[in-house]
Amino acid sequence: MRRGQHRRAPGLRREEVAELCSMSADYFARLERGDGPQPSEQMVAAVAGGLRLTLDERDHLFLLAGHRAAPRDLRATHVSPRLMRVMDGLAGSTAQVMGPLGETLLQTPRGRTAG
DSSP: OOOOSOOSSOSOOHHHHHHHTTSOHHHHHHHHHTOSOOOOHHHHHHHHHHTTOOHHHHHHHHHHTTOOOOOGGGGGGOOOHHHHHHHHHTTTSOOEEEOTTSOEEEEOHHHHHOO
């Protein structure tokens, strides 16, 4: 996240969380209020990734959203919070995490622009 002004309260703003989850702040606000349609599994996965949830937390979020948690053998595409922190430390480098089928799961900002 970009560094901004000093804040009175700790934590992220709604707009920043929405950016981490790759969705609009308006859509994220509707999810928070519960006044939109049921989010798809892809959107729930985006929130789980943006918030850097563990597998158990991710399962719980899926259940809260009305979806079944993914079977354990299909979770190879989940990037752990620990690995996400490692990737944060590599932000100035070109790096990516690949899934078992060769799909890109996570890239550093420099890695996204180096294609």
